[in-house]
Amino acid sequence: MTTQPDTAPVSKTPEQPAAKLSASAFAATDVLASEFGSVDTVERALETPDDLQPHAELGLKDDEYERIKQILGRRPTASELAMYSIMWSEHCSYKSSKVHLRQFGEKAPKNTRMLAGIGENAGVVQISDELAVTFKVESHNHPSYVEPYQGAATGVGGIVRDILAMGARPIAVMDPLRFGAADHPDTARVLPGVVAGIGGYGNCLGLPNIGGEIVFDPCYQGNPLVNALSIGVLPVERLQHKEAAGEGNIVVLLGARTGRDGIGGVSVLASATFDEGAEQRRPSVQVGDPFMEKLLIESCLEMYDAGLVAGIQDLGGAGLTCALTETAAAAGTGMRVWLERVPLREASMSPTEILASESQERMLLIVTPEKLDQVLAVAEKWGVWATAIGEVTASDAAGHPGRLLISWNDHVVVDVPPGSLADDGPVYARPIREPADLILLQADRAETLPRPTTPEELRETVLRMIASPNLCDKSWVTEQYDRYVLGNTVLAQPEDSGVLRIDEKTGLGVALSVDGNGRYARLDPYEGAKLALAESYRNVAISGAEPIAVSDCLNFGSPEDPAVMWQFAEAVRGIADGCQQLNIPVTGGNVSFYNQTGAAAIHPTPVIGVLGVLENVATRVPMGFPPPPTAEGDLLFLLGNTDCELSGSEWAWVTHNHLGGKPPKVDLAHEERLGRLMRQAAEREHVVAAHDLSDGGLSQVLVESCLRRNVGARVTLPEHEAATTPFVWLFSESAGRAVVAVPRGHDKAFTALAAEHGVPCTPIGVTTEEPVLEIHNQFSLGLDELREAFSSTMRNLFGSPAEVAAK
Amino acid sequence: MRIGVVTFPGSLDDGDAARAVRIAGGEAVRLWHGDADIHGVDAVVLPGGFSYGDALRCGAIARFAPVMETIIDAARGGLPVLGICNGFQILCEAHLLPGALTRNQHLHFRNRDQHLRIGATNTAWTNTFTEGEEILIPVKNGEGCFVADTHTLDELEAEGRVVARYTRGNPNGSQRDIAAITNAAGNVVGIMPHPEHAVEALTGPSLDGLGFFTSALRHLAGVAGGQLTGGATR
Incomplete structure (x- = not known):
C-alpha cells in the first residue's frame, strides 16, 4: 500500500500513450484487451450504429434508450450504456420520487443555519459561529438481505464517506433496523449478521454508535431495512464542495484499489449479458475494509486542513461513474480521464467494470496541479493509494458545459455531456392510487378489541x-457497538436520543434521534410520517435540545405499484408539511424503493432523523x-x-x-x-x-x-x-x-x-x-x-x- | 510530566488517552508509529483501536513499528508503559507481558460498563488505588480473552502481578478473570478495559479510570524526587 509512482500530472493530449505507464500490474490488462480485441469504443459505436445492445437487461426502458441515442447522436458504447443505466437508475436519479421530494424545498421554512442542503452529499447546519454539523441517514436494505454482514458494514462505510465528503470529521453513527418476525429462521440469519457488520465496521472506524431502532414485523421478511445515519462536525470554513472546477485541475482517485465487487449494486448491471463473457463471478454486494476507511478519513481531514482540496466526492453506489459525472456536472466543466491509471485489484477488469465497480473506501479529489505533490505525500503518510487519473477540461467556447471524455489504453470508450447523466435523467410522475384495502383497514379499529x-x-x-420483541431490552445488540470511543458520548442507546459533546471548552453539543413506525404509516402514510417526525422531534427535545434539522430515509415498496406510490406521495407530503409546521428544514436523505417480495410490499416506512443542539450538554436529561x-x-x-x-x-x-x-x-x-x-x-x-x-x-x-x-x-x-x-x-x-x-x-x-x-x-x-x-x-x-x-x-x-x- | 500517546494507523482511542492524561494533570505528547523518537517522554500509553487493521493478529504488526523498538528498550529500562486494549495486545506481542489476548469466548464484540477488582497497587499505573478496591470502567473489545499457560498464570498470581480482575461477570472468558497484568518490575501494565473512558462524569460511567493516570504522575514524581514508588522500588 504505497502511493503510486506514476502519478505525475497528466499531459493534456487526450491520446496519451499507454506505454508511458510503468506499473507492470497493468500489463495484464493490455494483454486481455488485445485478447478480446474489441473493446467497444466511440469510434466503433459510430461504425456499427445498429448493433443490438442489452439496454432492457440493464434496466433502461426503450424510450430511455432512445433518449440516450438522441443525446449522443449515435448509439452509446458499452461503457456509456452502463453509465446511463446506473445514473438513470431509480437509486441514483430519484426518477420516481423527484416530483414529490420537491416539496421539501418548496415548503422549507426560512433557515439561516443551513449551509448545504438537499442535493449535496449531506446537509450541513451551523451550530455556532465556528462550527457546523452534517448528518444524513441512508438505506442499505437490499445488500443487507443478500449478505447481512457486508451489506450492513458497507452501509455504515457509505454514509460515513458522505459525511467526510462535506469536510467533516465523522463523529458517530446510528442505525435504524427492521427485520421480519423475530422468531422466523431467516431473521436468525439476517439480524446477527447485520449487527455484527455494523459493529465490525463502525467499531473499527472508531465511531461511537449512539442509537437507532430494532423493529420486527413480518412485513419485513425478505426485505429487512438496514438504514444508517452518520453525523460529522466541521469548522464552518472547512466546508467542501463537489464541483470539479478549474480547467487543468487534476482528478485524483484516493483510497482502496478498484475491484469487481459491487458491480451492478445500484442497477441491474450484474446481468450476465453484459459482461463480455469474461467473468461470471460478480458479487453485487460490496466488501468493506474499515481499516482503509479509517486511513481515508485521516488523510482527507489532513488534506482539508492543509487546504489541498478544490473539490471532493465520495465513491459509493455507482462508483466512478457517479463521482466523475457529478463533479463535472456540478461545475459545468468537462473532464478527461485515463481509465487505465485506476489502480485495480484484478488486472483483467474491463473499462465498463472499472466505471461500474462499487468498491468501497474510495474518494475522488479535484486538486490544483501545484498541490498534487502535497496530496500524494499526505496519502503516502497514511498508506493510502492516490492516483492522478485525469484532469478537468474547459467548457466549450460558447460556454456550454464540457464533455466527459474517458479513454482506456488509447481507446476512447466514453464521450458524453456529464450533465446528461447526472441531471437530465428521466423524471416520472408515476400513477398513484389509494390502496384498495385502506378503507376497510381503517374501519377495523383496535379500540374495539377485548x-x-x-x-x-x-x-x-x-x-x-x-418481553415482546419490539419492546424488549436490546442490549444483546447494542453491546456489540462501541459507544464510548472519541470520548464525547453523553447519552447513547437506550436513551431517547444520542447526545454528543461537540466542543469540550463550551459544552456545546448535539442530540440525535431516528424514529419510524411502519404500522402507523400503513394505516395512514400522511399522519404516520408526521408521527415519525413528531416522535423523533420529541425525543430530541426531551433530552433538552433544540431541534434544528431533519434527515429522512424513505423505505417503500415498488414505485411501479400505484398504491405504493400513493403511500410515498402521502408520506412525503406529511414530512414536508410537518417540517413546515415545526419550522425545521429537511437537509437531505435517501429514498429506497423496491422493498418488496412479489406483490407484497413492506409497510411504508419513513424513518426520520432529527438533529438538535444543546448549548451545554451538561443540561441534558x-x-x-x-x-x-x-x-x-x-x-x-x-x-x-x-x-x-x-x-x-x-x-x-x-x-x-x-x-x-x-x-x-x-x-x-x-x-x-x-x-x-x-x-x-x-x-x-x-x-x-x-x-x-x-x-x-x-x-x-x-x-x-x-x-x-x-x-x-x-x-x-x-x-x-x-x-x-x-x-x-x-x-x-x-x-x-x-x-x-x-x-x-x-x-x-x-x-x-x-x-x-x-x-x-x-x-x-x-x-x-x-x-x-x-x-x-x-x-x-x-x-x-x-x-x-x-x-x-x-x-x-x-x-x-x-x-x-x-x- | 510528559506522557506520550502513540498513534498507529488504526488507533482509535488515542485522543481519549491524551485527554485522560491532561485531565489527570499531565502533559500529553502525541507519538507517531513511524517515528522511532519518543521525544523524551516520561511514560507512554499505547491506546486502544485496531492498529494496522488487526492484520495477522491484533498487535502483531504494531509490535514492529519503529516507535515500538524504542519503547520496548525503554520499558526494559523502567519507562512506565500502559497498554490499553489494543495496547495490551501489542505489549503481549512485544513480549513485554506474558500471555495473549484471543477472541472473546462468545465470539461477539462486547461493550459494557464493567466492574473490576484491583489486585496489585505497587505498579507505576495503579499506586493510587487500594488493594481489593472495586472500580467501574467500560470494556469494549472483540479479542479480549486473556490466555496463558497454567505455569504463567500461577506465576502471575504468585508474584502479585494480576493488576485487576473482572468481577460481577466476566465479559470475554479471560482465564482466572484477568483484566490487567503487569511485568515483574511493575512499570509495564496491560489492561483490557478502558480507564481513559472513565475520567469525566459527563461521558463515563465513573471517574475510576483517572487513578491509572494519576498513579503514573505520582510514580514519576516519586522517581524525580528520589522516592521510588510503585514498580520502580521492586
Whole structure:
C-alpha cells in the first residue's frame, strides 16, 4: 500500500500513450484487451450504429434508450450504456420520487443555519459561529438481505464517506433496523449478521454508535431495512464542495484499489449479458475494509486542513461513474480521464467494470496541479493509494458545459455531456392510487378489541408487553457497538436520543434521534410520517435540545405499484408539511424503493432523523429515574393528554396480532410547546429524568425508566374518565407525551412552567428506593421480575453470549 | 510530566488517552508509529483501536513499528508503559507481558460498563488505588480473552502481578478473570478495559479510570524526587 509512482500530472493530449505507464500490474490488462480485441469504443459505436445492445437487461426502458441515442447522436458504447443505466437508475436519479421530494424545498421554512442542503452529499447546519454539523441517514436494505454482514458494514462505510465528503470529521453513527418476525429462521440469519457488520465496521472506524431502532414485523421478511445515519462536525470554513472546477485541475482517485465487487449494486448491471463473457463471478454486494476507511478519513481531514482540496466526492453506489459525472456536472466543466491509471485489484477488469465497480473506501479529489505533490505525500503518510487519473477540461467556447471524455489504453470508450447523466435523467410522475384495502383497514379499529381489565390481567399484560420483541431490552445488540470511543458520548442507546459533546471548552453539543413506525404509516402514510417526525422531534427535545434539522430515509415498496406510490406521495407530503409546521428544514436523505417480495410490499416506512443542539450538554436529561435523594422520592408527572388510541399500537399487535384503524392523532403545535417546556425545564434543572412515550405507552416508559438505574416507582393512575381506564392509561399510544421526574422543591416551578407553555401536566406518583413498580390499586411488580422479562427475549431468540464462566 | 500517546494507523482511542492524561494533570505528547523518537517522554500509553487493521493478529504488526523498538528498550529500562486494549495486545506481542489476548469466548464484540477488582497497587499505573478496591470502567473489545499457560498464570498470581480482575461477570472468558497484568518490575501494565473512558462524569460511567493516570504522575514524581514508588522500588 504505497502511493503510486506514476502519478505525475497528466499531459493534456487526450491520446496519451499507454506505454508511458510503468506499473507492470497493468500489463495484464493490455494483454486481455488485445485478447478480446474489441473493446467497444466511440469510434466503433459510430461504425456499427445498429448493433443490438442489452439496454432492457440493464434496466433502461426503450424510450430511455432512445433518449440516450438522441443525446449522443449515435448509439452509446458499452461503457456509456452502463453509465446511463446506473445514473438513470431509480437509486441514483430519484426518477420516481423527484416530483414529490420537491416539496421539501418548496415548503422549507426560512433557515439561516443551513449551509448545504438537499442535493449535496449531506446537509450541513451551523451550530455556532465556528462550527457546523452534517448528518444524513441512508438505506442499505437490499445488500443487507443478500449478505447481512457486508451489506450492513458497507452501509455504515457509505454514509460515513458522505459525511467526510462535506469536510467533516465523522463523529458517530446510528442505525435504524427492521427485520421480519423475530422468531422466523431467516431473521436468525439476517439480524446477527447485520449487527455484527455494523459493529465490525463502525467499531473499527472508531465511531461511537449512539442509537437507532430494532423493529420486527413480518412485513419485513425478505426485505429487512438496514438504514444508517452518520453525523460529522466541521469548522464552518472547512466546508467542501463537489464541483470539479478549474480547467487543468487534476482528478485524483484516493483510497482502496478498484475491484469487481459491487458491480451492478445500484442497477441491474450484474446481468450476465453484459459482461463480455469474461467473468461470471460478480458479487453485487460490496466488501468493506474499515481499516482503509479509517486511513481515508485521516488523510482527507489532513488534506482539508492543509487546504489541498478544490473539490471532493465520495465513491459509493455507482462508483466512478457517479463521482466523475457529478463533479463535472456540478461545475459545468468537462473532464478527461485515463481509465487505465485506476489502480485495480484484478488486472483483467474491463473499462465498463472499472466505471461500474462499487468498491468501497474510495474518494475522488479535484486538486490544483501545484498541490498534487502535497496530496500524494499526505496519502503516502497514511498508506493510502492516490492516483492522478485525469484532469478537468474547459467548457466549450460558447460556454456550454464540457464533455466527459474517458479513454482506456488509447481507446476512447466514453464521450458524453456529464450533465446528461447526472441531471437530465428521466423524471416520472408515476400513477398513484389509494390502496384498495385502506378503507376497510381503517374501519377495523383496535379500540374495539377485548382488553384486559382486572389487576391480574393488567400485570400479566405488562410482563408480556415488555418481553415482546419490539419492546424488549436490546442490549444483546447494542453491546456489540462501541459507544464510548472519541470520548464525547453523553447519552447513547437506550436513551431517547444520542447526545454528543461537540466542543469540550463550551459544552456545546448535539442530540440525535431516528424514529419510524411502519404500522402507523400503513394505516395512514400522511399522519404516520408526521408521527415519525413528531416522535423523533420529541425525543430530541426531551433530552433538552433544540431541534434544528431533519434527515429522512424513505423505505417503500415498488414505485411501479400505484398504491405504493400513493403511500410515498402521502408520506412525503406529511414530512414536508410537518417540517413546515415545526419550522425545521429537511437537509437531505435517501429514498429506497423496491422493498418488496412479489406483490407484497413492506409497510411504508419513513424513518426520520432529527438533529438538535444543546448549548451545554451538561443540561441534558437522561431517561432513567435517579436514585431518590430522600426516602420520599422524586415526583413523577405525565405530560400531554392520554386518549384511548390503540389502533396500530404495540398492544394490539402483541395481544391480537391486529393492525387496523387510524393511528394516534398528531398535534405538532403541541409537540413544539412540549419541546420548549422541556428545554427550559432542563436549563433550570427542574427535571432529573424524562422519557418519551411512544410504542408500548406509559407502561413501557415506567418499566424502562425504573430499570435503567434500578429505582422503583409508586404510581397512581389519574381518576377514571369513562374512556380512560387503567388499561388505556398504561397502553394507549397517544402522541405528544412524556414522563418526567421532578425533584421535590422544583415541582411548583415546573408545573407553573408547564401551565405557561400550555402543556397538560398530571402528577402520577413518586420514585422509591424500594425496587418495585407499584401501580396503586392495581398491581406491583418487583424490578427483578421486570428485568428478567425485559432482558431475556433477545438472548432466547439469538443465543446467549451472556456470561462466560471463568476458568 | 510528559506522557506520550502513540498513534498507529488504526488507533482509535488515542485522543481519549491524551485527554485522560491532561485531565489527570499531565502533559500529553502525541507519538507517531513511524517515528522511532519518543521525544523524551516520561511514560507512554499505547491506546486502544485496531492498529494496522488487526492484520495477522491484533498487535502483531504494531509490535514492529519503529516507535515500538524504542519503547520496548525503554520499558526494559523502567519507562512506565500502559497498554490499553489494543495496547495490551501489542505489549503481549512485544513480549513485554506474558500471555495473549484471543477472541472473546462468545465470539461477539462486547461493550459494557464493567466492574473490576484491583489486585496489585505497587505498579507505576495503579499506586493510587487500594488493594481489593472495586472500580467501574467500560470494556469494549472483540479479542479480549486473556490466555496463558497454567505455569504463567500461577506465576502471575504468585508474584502479585494480576493488576485487576473482572468481577460481577466476566465479559470475554479471560482465564482466572484477568483484566490487567503487569511485568515483574511493575512499570509495564496491560489492561483490557478502558480507564481513559472513565475520567469525566459527563461521558463515563465513573471517574475510576483517572487513578491509572494519576498513579503514573505520582510514580514519576516519586522517581524525580528520589522516592521510588510503585514498580520502580521492586
